[in-house]
Amino acid sequence: MPHLKRVNALKEAAFEEGGFDGYLIFNGINQLYFLGFPGTSALLVPPDGEATLYVYSVNYEQAKAMGKGFNVELVKANENFLAKIAKKAVDCKIKKLAVDALGVQTWVNLIDELGGPKVEVNNSHIESLRLVKDEVEIGLMRRAGELTGEGMKAAFEVVKPGAKEFEVAAQIEYAMRSRGAGPTAFESIVASGQCSAFPHGGCSGREIREGDLVVVDIGATYQYYCSDMTRTFVVGKPSSKQQKIYDTVKVAQQKAFEAAKAGVSAADLDAVARKFITAAGFGQYFVHRLGHGVGLEVHEPPSMSSTNKNKLVAGCVVTDEPGIYVPGFGGVRIEDTLLMGLHGAERLTTGPYNLKPA
Ligand SMILES: [Mn+2]
Numbered sequence: 001m002p003h004l005k006r007v008n009a010l011k012e013a014a015f016e017e018g019g020f021d022g023y024l025i026f027n028g029i030n031q032l033y034f035l036g037f038p039g040t041s042a043l044l045v046p047p048d049g050e051a052t053l054y055v056y057s058v059n060y061e062q063a064k065a066m067g068k069g070f071n072v073e074l075v076k077a078n079e080n081f082l083a084k085i086a087k088k089a090v091d092c093k094i095k096k097l098a099v100d101a102l103g104v105q106t107w108v109n110l111i112d113e114l115g116g117p118k119v120e121v122n123n124s125h126i127e128s129l130r131l132v133k134d135e136v137e138i139g140l141m142r143r144a145g146e147l148t149g150e151g152m153k154a155a156f157e158v159v160k161p162g163a164k165e166f167e168v169a170a171q172i173e174y175a176m177r178s179r180g181a182g183p184t185a186f187e188s189i190v191a192s193g194q195c196s197a198f199p200h201g202g203c204s205g206r207e208i209r210e211g212d213l214v215v216v217d218i219g220a221t222y223q224y225y226c227s228d229m230t231r232t233f234v235v236g237k238p239s240s241k242q243q244k245i246y247d248t249v250k251v252a253q254q255k256a257f258e259a260a261k262a263g264v265s266a267a268d269l270d271a272v273a274r275k276f277i278t279a280a281g282f283g284q285y286f287v288h289r290l291g292h293g294v295g296l297e298v299h300e301p302p303s304m305s306s307t308n309k310n311k312l313v314a315g316c317v318v319t320d321e322p323g324i325y326v327p328g329f330g331g332v333r334i335e336d337t338l339l340m341g342l343h344g345a346e347r348l349t350t351g352p353y354n355l356k357p358a
Contacts, residue, residue: 001036003136004069006129007051010034014098014125021047022094022117023125024085027101029296030126032224037066041075044085046092054085082106086113098122131293131301132315137225138339141294141317144181144227145337145348147220151176152231152351155190155216159233159357165190165203168216176220185219185226185298196232197331199288199323210236213330219298226298228319229349230335233357245324245332246355248280252322253334256290260320260338260345266290266308273322274306282324285331291319294337316340317348 014020023045025031031043031053039059045051052071055063063072073088075081089097095116100123102110111119133141154175158168169188176184191201196213208214217230232249234242252273259272270290277286291304294317302308304318312318321335334353338345 002067002069003034003036006034006134007045009129010045010125013128014122015047018098018122018125020096020098020120020122022089022092022097023122024089024097024099025126026099027123027126030100030123030130033126033130033296035067035070037062038224039063040067041081042085043070044088044092046089046094048092052088054081080113082110083113086110086115089114089117096120098125100126127301130295132313133295133317133339134315137295138315138317140223140225141227141337141339141348144185144220144222144225145229145350147176147179147181147222148218148227148229148337148349149351150179151181151218151220152216152229152349155218155231155233156352156354156357159190159208159214159216159235161208161210161235163208165192165206165208168208168214169203172216172218176218181220181222182224183221185221185228189215189217189230191215191217191331194328194330197325197327197329199325199331199333201331208235211239213242213332215331215333217333217335224296226294226296227349228294228298228321228335228337229351230321230323230333231351231353232332232334232355234355235357238355242330242332243355244280245282245326248277248282249322249324249332249334250353252276253320253336256320256322257336257338257345257347260312260318260340262314262340262342263311265311266302266304266318267306269312269320270304270306273320277322277324282326285324285326286322287325288323291321291335293318312340314340314342320345 025043195201289305323333325331
């Protein structure tokens with residue numbers, strides 16, 4: 001289902017405030033944001049009238065069926081795609097065209113075809129729109145979060161001595177997909193033993209053993225929207241060092257959650273978690289930023305890093321995922337996806353934080 005409100009919001013931002021009078025969107029995820037279905041090749045937003053979407057014959061019937069409110073143009077295999085767009089841009093009397101992203105050679109060719117209009121690379125208006133999730137997006141992300149929670153429930157059941165990492169991943173992914181999730185938002189991480197100390201520890205055929213730390217980092221998608229969640233388990237009785245690291249990460253994650261609200265900067269939130277972990281003596285082992293934005297992409301703005309001083313706005317969705325990774329020993333990460341509100345944040349991923357599986 002296309003999102004004409006989002007197209008209108010783009011026109012308001014880019015045309016009325018940004019000085020453009022046309023917007024050409026090539027990035028596939030940006031197209032998905034406006035259209036709600038994949039498979040289109042370009043989207044041209046003119047100053048007046050319907051936006052045009054360009055689609056090859058393989059996806060033409062789907063685009064006609066689903067692209068209500070858009071002018072759907074078939075691009076034939078032997079046709080010059082850029083020339084077709086350029087002609088339309090000129091016909092619409094566009095004088096200053098924004099293009100979101102393009103390879104260098106295609107850019108040169110486009111400029112050649114266009115002739116007159118001034119062209120600028122610009123993605124900031126779409127980025128700002130995508131940063132603040134509307135009600136439809138929040139609904140989908142809520143569902144993606146619930147489905148991810150179902151996957152984590154499965155992890156609680158299947159993480160045990162003798163289980164292989166990829167068997168755990170398979171059970172998690174089955175639990176999510178069998179309840180209506182799309183493909184995973186990223187490759188599931190089930191990293192046990194020493195591999196848990198690698199933040200992107202992957203998922204291998206290693207058998208989980210008694211006493212292992214096991215980092216489980218997973219994300220379902222729901223209608224193209226992503227979610228991101230991590231829990232860490234100890235199989236068997238945790239050692240005092242494992243328990244201490246776990247408790248430190250847990251409190252740091254909770255502190256950042258409690259400080260999270262619109263108007264606080266990403267850097268401030270990163271500092272809340274980092275200060276606590278540093279005071280506990282593990283600062284050197286927290287080797288990544290606090291988190292990242294989530295939406296149609298699992299990693300998108302805003303970056304939740306110490307260098308991002310921008311204030312978070314209500315309606316943005318970010319992760320809160322501090323970690324401690326001790327090489328040769330193991331690692332702990334705890335992550336939830338948060339929806340930022342005016343007075344606080346809401347967890348879109350929920351589920352127990354037990355260190356020990358069921
Ligand atoms: Mn993450």
